[in-house]
Amino acid sequence: MHIQQARHIVIEPGLPEPCARCGARAQSVCSALESHELTRLAEMAVVQTFHPGQTVVEEGDSAAHFFNITAGHARLCKLLPDGRRQIMGFPGRGHFLGLAVTNTYGFSVEAIDELRVCRFARPKLQTLIADFPAFEARLLQTAQHELVVAQEQMLLLGRKTARERVASFLLSQLQSQEACAAARAHVRLPMTRTDIADYLGLTIETVSRTLGRLKADKLIALDGSADIDILDRNRLVAIAAGET
Amino acid sequence: MHIQQARHIVIEPGLPEPCARCGARAQSVCSALESHELTRLAEMAVVQTFHPGQTVVEEGDSAAHFFNITAGHARLCKLLPDGRRQIMGFPGRGHFLGLAVTNTYGFSVEAIDELRVCRFARPKLQTLIADFPAFEARLLQTAQHELVVAQEQMLLLGRKTARERVASFLLSQLQSQEACAAARAHVRLPMTRTDIADYLGLTIETVSRTLGRLKADKLIALDGSADIDILDRNRLVAIAAGET
DNA sequence: CGTTATCTTGACGTACATCAAATGTCGTGG
DNA sequence: CCACGACATTTGATGTACGTCAAGATAACG
Numbered sequence: 303m304h305i306q307q308a309r310h311i312v313i314e315p316g317l318p319e320p321c322a323r324c325g326a327r328a329q330s331v332c333s334a335l336e337s338h339e340l341t342r343l344a345e346m347a348v349v350q351t352f353h354p355g356q357t358v359v360e361e362g363d364s365a366a367h368f369f370n371i372t373a374g375h376a377r378l379c380k381l382l383p384d385g386r387r388q389i390m391g392f393p394g395r396g397h398f399l400g401l402a403v404t405n406t407y408g409f410s411v412e413a414i415d416e417l418r419v420c421r422f423a424r425p426k427l428q429t430l431i432a433d434f435p436a437f438e439a440r441l442l443q444t445a446q447h448e449l450v451v452a453q454e455q456m457l458l459l460g461r462k463t464a465r466e467r468v469a470s471f472l473l474s475q476l477q478s479q480e481a482c483a484a485a486r487a488h489v490r491l492p493m494t495r496t497d498i499a500d501y502l503g504l505t506i507e508t509v510s511r512t513l514g515r516l517k518a519d520k521l522i523a524l525d526g527s528a529d530i531d532i533l534d535r536n537r538l539v540a541i542a543a544g545e546t
Numbered sequence: 547m548h549i550q551q552a553r554h555i556v557i558e559p560g561l562p563e564p565c566a567r568c569g570a571r572a573q574s575v576c577s578a579l580e581s582h583e584l585t586r587l588a589e590m591a592v593v594q595t596f597h598p599g600q601t602v603v604e605e606g607d608s609a610a611h612f613f614n615i616t617a618g619h620a621r622l623c624k625l626l627p628d629g630r631r632q633i634m635g636f637p638g639r640g641h642f643l644g645l646a647v648t649n650t651y652g653f654s655v656e657a658i659d660e661l662r663v664c665r666f667a668r669p670k671l672q673t674l675i676a677d678f679p680a681f682e683a684r685l686l687q688t689a690q691h692e693l694v695v696a697q698e699q700m701l702l703l704g705r706k707t708a709r710e711r712v713a714s715f716l717l718s719q720l721q722s723q724e725a726c727a728a729a730r731a732h733v734r735l736p737m738t739r740t741d742i743a744d745y746l747g748l749t750i751e752t753v754s755r756t757l758g759r760l761k762a763d764k765l766i767a768l769d770g771s772a773d774i775d776i777l778d779r780n781r782l783v784a785i786a787a788g789e790t
Numbered sequence: 791c792g793t794t795a796t797c798t799t800g801a802c803g804t805a806c807a808t809c810a811a812a813t814g815t816c817g818t819g820g
Numbered sequence: 821c822c823a824c825g826a827c828a829t830t831t832g833a834t835g836t837a838c839g840t841c842a843a844g845a846t847a848a849c850g
Contacts, residue, residue: 380701382788388701402693409697431683438682439675445689449646452696453653457624457632459703460747464838495797503704505839510798526847527797544626708806739829749807754830770815771829 321347326372329396334440343430347420352413361410367421368400374417375492378409379500389501392493394478400424401445415492459503462544467502468512470542472522476532487532495527565591570616574640578684587674591664596657605654611665612644618661619736622653623744633745636737638722644668645689659736703747706788711746712756714786716766720776731776739771
């Protein structure tokens with residue numbers, strides 16, 4: 303279904319971007335650590351970059367590493383044998399990968415755009431936790447937040463209409479970008495319509511038609527297929543909440 | 547949609563069931579604690595019982611407590627304004643309630659059958675964690691497991707057919723009961739068809755018809771509506787995995 | 791400036807929802 | 821013990837939101 307290029311994993315040597323100066327630090331679990339702890343963290347990290355479409359980890363592989371995204375976006379995919387795909391999320395800068403993991407990865411991680419991650423050996427997580435209790439507290443906090451998000455997504459997948467799903471998605475994307483950009487009502491979607499469809503439990507055609515209808519209703523404006531202006535945010539919030 | 551009886555919450559005095567002798571301990575997060583720690587835990591706990599249909603916590607209420615189920619089953623519900631309902635899970639004995647929680651509860655908890663819980667004030671969780679680091683580790687482990695389960699459910703809700711959903715559900719119920727009972731291929735479903743439908747993102751009629759078809763196909767046998775025999779488990783596993 | 795992938799739009803099909811009885815099932819009181 | 825509701829479940833007839841199939845229209849790219 304998805305052609306996989308040969309992997310050209312770029313492992314960069316040394317510490318090109320020490321943790322203390324990492325732009326993703328504020329949003330990540332690393333914010334729990336102090337500067338001298340970050341030095342130790344940096345020693346454990348391997349920086350990798352992935353090009354669009356490349357696979358970071360494969361569903362079912364034994365979980366040897368965890369990751370922290372420092373730039374770009376990924377998609378978390380689960381597949382059924384016949385190719386049906388469900389995307390669990392689109393983690394971006396600052397996102398920690400490795401919580402929803404037992405012995406093997408429960409999903410594949412693929413780069414959507416140019417993706418940069420810090421890779422850590424999983425066993426070292428234990429030593430890190432043992433040394434810095436604040437880190438474990440931060441992980442628990444992150445896991446709790448992810449659970450809340452996951453349950454909101456279950457409601458969406460089980461009970462919302464296509465229109466409600468797309469509205470919810472646009473707003474969640476807007477929110478994830480407002481962390482960086484100001485409160486403009488503009489969203490850039492780094493992922494394809496296929497990705498969006500597989501995230502929302504729909505087909506590309508339904509996603510496209512639904513966006514078209516939101517546009518006809520003057521709730522959004524499309525500028526190309528990746529750039530969307532939110533014209534009536536309140537109305538969109540109401541739709542996303544199922545109030546229609 | 548669901549008539550709510552007046553609450554007759556039974557708060558039992560003292561320590562009718564000290565943690566050290568708690569039947570649910572082995573399966574719960576409390577297993578991380580040693581006997582002298584359990585004494586302190588017991589001092590903090592309030593035992594409550596709820597009758598079928600009673601509400602333990604309401605979605606949106608400020609999250610003052612967390613709970614540990616010691617007997618019976620609950621359902622975790624999220625509602626849309628027009629009454630559409632999604633059930634996030636059916637926690638039973640040993641299950642910890644309070645991970646997928648921020649300041650307010652993200653779902654309602656309702657008793658399915660006779661439900662018994664240990665209630666703890668949420669702030670005390672912090673002191674408990676501070677005193678017993680093993681407890682925090684256990685919570686993180688539990689949260690990770692719940693995240694994996696939640697993602698499996700997202701795959702079900704987003705991409706599986708009705709037949710695959712029902713097969714998955716029966717197997718998950720079987721597994722949750724095998725912890726206690728031996729490997730018999732018999733499942734007792736404490737929840738109604740409506741609950742099952744709201745858990746699987748279907749309607750009662752579709753659940754009923756799908757069970758009927760599985761029965762016609764000699765994969766299961768129905769004995770009353772709450773008791774089900776798994777006749778061909780391997781086949782059911784294949785269906786649940788989407789291999790048809 | 792063709793070539794190719796992605797996105798949109800239209801016509802039609804279907805799995806599941808909705809509407810509507812019929813059929814258990816269980817607790818209660820006569 | 822049995823009759824009687826009050827519900828839960830099953831079963832049937834019909835509807836529909838979304839999926840599937842099939843062209844076009846745009847946009848990305850060498």
